[in-house]
Amino acid sequence: MAHPYHGLNELREMFLSYFESKGHLRLPSFSLIPPANDKSLLLINSGMAPMKTWFTGEEEPPRHRVCTCQKCIRTGDIENIGKTDRHGTYFEMLGNFSFGDYFKKEAIPFCWEFLTKVVGLEEDRLYPSIYLDDDEAFEIWNKDIGIPAERIFRFGKEDNFWEHGSGPCGPCSEVYYDRGPEHGCGKPGCTVGCDCDRYIEVWNNVFSQFDNDGQGNYSELKQKNIDTGMGLERLACVCQNVNSLFDVDTVMNITNKVSEITGAHYGESHAKDVSLRVITDHIRSAVFMICDGVLPSNEGRGYVLRRLLRRAARHGKLLGINHAFLYEVVDTVIHENECAYPDLREKQAYITKVIRTEEENFARTIDGGMKIYDEMLAAHKAAGETVFSGADAFKLYDTYGFPVDLTVEMAQEAGMSVDRDGFDKMMEEQRVRARKAREALGDLGWAGIEFGKEMPATTFLGYDHDEAQGKVLAIVAEGELRDEVAAGAEATLVLDQTPFYAEMGGQVADHGVIRCDGGVLEVKDVQKNKGGKFLHSGLVTEGVLKVGDTVTATIDTERRKAIRRSHSATHLLDAALKKVLGDHVHQAGSLVEPDRLRFDFTHFEAITPEQLTEIDRLVNDAILEGYSVVTEELPIDEAKAKGAVAVFGEKYGETVRVVEMGDFSMELCGGTHLDNTAKAGTFRIKSEGSIASGVRRIEATVGKLSLEVMNHNQELLFRAAQVFKTSPGELAAKAEQQAAELKSTRQALEKFKAEASLGEARQFLTAAKDVGGLKVLTVHRDGMDAGALRQMGDFLRDKEAGVVAVLSSVNGGKITFLAVCGKEAVARGVKAGDLVKTVCAVCGGKGGGKPDSAMGGGSDLLKLDDALAAVDDFVAEKLGI
Template identity: 85%
Template sequence: MAHPYYGLNELREMFLSYFESKGHLRLPSFSLIPPANDKSLLLINSGMAPMKTWFTREEEPPRNRVTTCQKCIRTGDIENIGKTDRHGTYFEMLGNFSFGDYFKKEAIPFCWEFLTEVVGLEKDRLYPTIYLDDDEAFEIWNKVIGIPADHIFRFGKEDNFWEHGAGPCGPCSEVYYDRGIEHGCGKPGCTVGCDCDRYIEVWNNVFSQFVNDGEGNYSEMKNKNIDTGMGLERLACVVQNVNSLFDVDTVMNITNKVSEITHAHYGESHKTDVSLRVITDHIRSSVMMICDGILPSNEGRGYVLRRLLRRAARHGKLLGVDKPFLHEVVDTVVRENEFAYPDLRDKQTYITKVIRTEEENFAKTIDGGMKIYNELLAAHKASGETVFSGADAFKLYDTFGFPIDLTVEMVEEEGMTVDRAGFDQLMEEQRIRARKAREALGDLGWAGIEFGSEMPATEFIGYDHTEAEGKVLAIVAEEELRDEVAAGAEAILVLDQTPFYAEMGGQVADHGVITAASGAKFEVTNVQKNKGGKFMHSGKVVSGQFAVGETVTASIDVTRRKAIMRAHTATHLLDAALKKVLGDHVHQAGSLVEPDRLRFDFTHFEAITPAQLSEIDRLVNDAILEGYSVVTEVLPIEEARKKGAVAMFGEKYGDVVRVVEMGDFSMEFCGGTHLDNTAKAGPFRIKSEASVASGVRRIEATVGKQTLETVNRNQQVLFHAAQMLKTTPGELESKIDQQVNEMKELRHTLDKFKAEASLGEARQFLTAAKDVKGLKVLTAIRNGMDANALRQMGDFLRDKEPGVVAVLASANGEKITFLAVCGKDAVKQGIKAGDLVKSVCAICGGKGGGKPDSAMGGGSDLLKLDDALASVDDFVAARLG
């Protein structure tokens, strides 16, 4: 190997340092969770994806030259993971970006200098490719860099032109490295562009210079951009002269740990290698996703994570591991990646807990489903079928929680296929997973309305002001930009500055009014912040009219704001209390802050005990009574971290953050509005606690006036109850105990009286019974009696008179209850209560049955009740012959 060897971590730092030396701003990797305003992606899958708004100039980039190493997830080829050398779900994308600054004549030399001078790759092994008619790029490669013409390849749109529907697009120039003939396919004419593993792409320069109108028409962009992407693992493959991304140093170290646990070793067999690769790849992806705040679930990106963990766990089973083991690999993944991503070490305990919990849950699923799967599979094979039915696949999923992906994989291992269309149809018909609808807001929540980048972002001054003047920058009504809007219209006003808080971070928006000097009034009922930083005040023009350019006065509803601040400050106290009582694994997973009411979702893996809940409630109220000063300050993010401030899990922050500190009880990153002292939050009360998803629980609570109103209502009920029982609130509990005991005694006495009365009636029945061939036959109706009372009377008759045959009936509304009893002598003579009650019930349109000596039944035809009872004599006579 002629070029030097570098580890993957070294290569990452070399790249970022090189482009820093070329005037680029180094930014840390963005979260794997796309920005809130990007509804087009489930997970970040490229270096430029988090920067879309900088390329379109909807937002101003922090500098016109930026370099990053971006964490990425792609799952489109998940079935190929482990089977090929180049497929992985998690990878890192190195990138240098120019937003209207430099272009081809700078980007291409940067690329060449880094690959040849910094990394030291052999120049004669590098082959540039360009778009068919990109002569400009050819001239730079050929004349400036000095690449021979026969080393430069021209390819068509499919290979060397980047576009994705309408929008910015342009030609590409890639660089391929020749790994040597031993990696080739051996076919004549094998060269750059061949599908074999000899020539591997290590760099891709995308020249964004056109705009596609969606109809195939291209226009030149005024500000041209550079979007460079280079897979870090691919570069490491070349530099380290290894066969695949799984053989790169940091990745292979993870595989070695997996081998240590599973006792399966790389190179033993193709099947073993595939399983080791799948586990290695999926655990890397899972650790990174969980670190960025993703939790396993049945929806969206949470489902991607769950699928990865379950595939990895199953491949562990294929290697003979029958216990949870993936969590044991977390430390190795963290160790290999913490140089670039130090938050992995900070969150290692939490990541490990999430993975172990998911493994344990899946183990139960697998154990329950495998027996049924094997039975279903055997049935298909016995019938000579090669297709596993969609109905059976759905049964495994719907009844046993068996993932369809694993069913497909296991069936394929048996040489069969799954009727996926049938499965999908059943899923559609019986879908029970609730899908959370998310509307794509865009700039205004409507397609086609956009603000240009020339319009400045709204300045939020609501931390210090509840009322302020502002200039109307834009008006939208009926989905169109307007110059003015009049009374009665629902509209959106955009101001240059505002005291209104836009809905963010779980805190609801301020309400209030915007007024003009003319007396015009606009009631604000919602405020949203768009991706360009404009605050959109939604509401209705109550009187007068508003025009773009005029100065207005924006006033928030102060009473409502104070109630929201009480709830938000209490939310921070609750978060801190949860960590103190339950442990540091607790992280915020979502929140809703409304006037004097809060909802807080957090990560925890078991039900909270009543004692823990009581302690959490007590800690929050103690912190409120302590009267901690609430201090806010803006700090560089690293300084804030060193100070101990807690970040919202999975959230992406800038270089400067706002820190909210409440004594020594709580310190968090937060952009919301808060009280200046915790004592102003008022009484805190937890209303409910429950599970909302696997590993996520929810607490709902009230503060301030809502809590006081609840206390007042409860107090009114207390006083009213005391008044009714002629006692005082303090004596109410003992008075209720006394009343309850008295009621029990009265009920017991009443039941005893009823029983005695019933037995008295039963004695009278026996006296009036008919004699049918030596047996005493009687019937009676006792309306309003329940089944127990009937049974008690019947038991007395049966036990008192061995030769009795009795049918008792009770009508309650439209329902008739029958009881038949036969004494022991009557049973000996062939009269059975079960047969008798069936006969009687049938006449009233009902059914019945039971033992020979006692049976019950029912009917619904009240008009036939007399007929039914009259049939008893005939029934007995017929049975006696």
């Protein structure tokens, strides 16, 4: 009997509901952007990747049984996308996880029950596999589940040992589904493990019991874990009896939209099928990446996104679409996925704007560079070459913005390969040239120290208290845990509770003091580690501090007030930007310091002066309105339903803090704020500009710093008015008048100097030597610039057809030469270009130019007279005298 049909969205809910019934906590998908403390991944590529610290035991999970449906991106096989049934860059991974709770005895029966009883797959079509020496898993499959020994396959490390970079890993047991001989290769002995499409893996039980340090060294984990992964699209293929993930219901609906726009349909040709699949896959990936805060750029995950969008756009061109069209597919992608990911609909306008902007930018790139590419390709083919040079590929990338992957694809279509090694070498050379010195991220001493779960997270009291008592739980000095630390030492203290705000969310840390009867620590930095411990760093200025001491922690309240002013003003600025520029504006980063703020946001064109003035006005109006700043803690869904704005890239728990400022601003925020907007004082925008493609930055001041700037500017105004002997109100008119008078005086002076110079030139002509009928002269005047020399030289040349003149001047220890020859002199073979080369060479320099006028320089001042003396001999030689 055939198994029942299930839609992809239905399967996702069936899986999560089943494991909820088995005591698992259902968690929403983590962001595609890995946690800040995980540098091993560019993008989340598996269900367990965001949970590494729960697997290793570094952090306590919210429950020891968890289930998720995780968004994933993998781009290792991007060249195969669209060409095979199995490869996709975006996919969803269903997973049930145990952190030190159950193990193989429970995990395998869960797997079997879900596949056979819940989904309804035929038992006789399911085949388990195990790691070579995993007899425990064999016994469970064979004895407990009842699978005959000949239907259980043992595979080696490549197939049945799961690891992805550094982190938790272990042996696994997979389950394969037999799709039937019609999907097979027909070869004798075709069975589970064959490369054909008959036997497809639908479930992977990973028995996570080791930790890989990334260098191939394995250590036993403190706790044994279960990490189950099952591709949602792959399971949907089986349940819907379709050939590929592109034929699954939700994915095919996206392809139908692409077909509607392009006019291309499945089955018309292999090339069209590939293009339709590439566009469908890549637009799915792009929508989810942008929703999670990734922006197109030339590095890191931003480059992955740019590459996907540009490949999709180019395949649109292959289907005859020469205008931006990908953004039109966004609504369909969201429609198919919003039941599980409602934030897609919330951010639709923003996602659409990002994709359309990138498409339009790429269209200009293609149009500008395609002609150059065609010329390069023709040149290679004309030379009989089969390899497109790395230098040409790099020029296309560097000058015309062509991604190298695009060049590779186009070259392959023309029957050529690209010299990637040559390209990579030139890219590396460019990176070395462009690499700017970065400030070292100071070693905070505690970076290598791990505080275990036995030490509780620090309780933050700083929303309501500027001072509080706490207990010293740990001390770190010189990179080591200490029992005590004395005056003169740099140290880091962990307290059980604190009023100090740790640097996060763009807000800088509090400063202040921690003191007890025995000692004092002046706190200059506070950080929060991944285990939730607040790390107070600074200098011990008095006495001794010990683990176990009860201390009084006191923040610098004036500094905190100034930080509050900046943070509340940042929220007002964010709201004003949305009102003036549009809802596509999202925070892309911020820095909140005492009375100073920096705000990065997504916007795709320059902000006009009128818009900037309006933004400034809206913020100051909101401050003067004196809105009460109300904070409350709400469940995340209730906060979003209320309209609170979330920040891209931020990880929110089930309960969030909502900061509301009248009807002007409402955001999710863990920072510290004013109780009334009026306390922010004057808001002043200092600068606005672009910092990356699609990202702009505003820097501004508030409070006392704004007042200091205003007072300083006013002082400058009065001083300037005093200098001009006028009042501040008349200063602009007076300055314009003085500038006009100065310009007029300068013009008169220049005219006088020119007339004086020309008068000198007339005198020089009368004193010129006669050499073979030509008038030869040399002149030296210190302090003349090149323009003055040319003016005098042009006069001599135009005044006397037979003149040969060399003019020189010394400025800053360097000699400048100008040679001029009249028409008659040039006709007789005496040329200024040759003459100036000869003269410059005497002084260790170079020169050149036209026959009638040439310039050069020299550095040996002692040879200047010799150089000028050589002019007569040069002319005589040219005339044959």
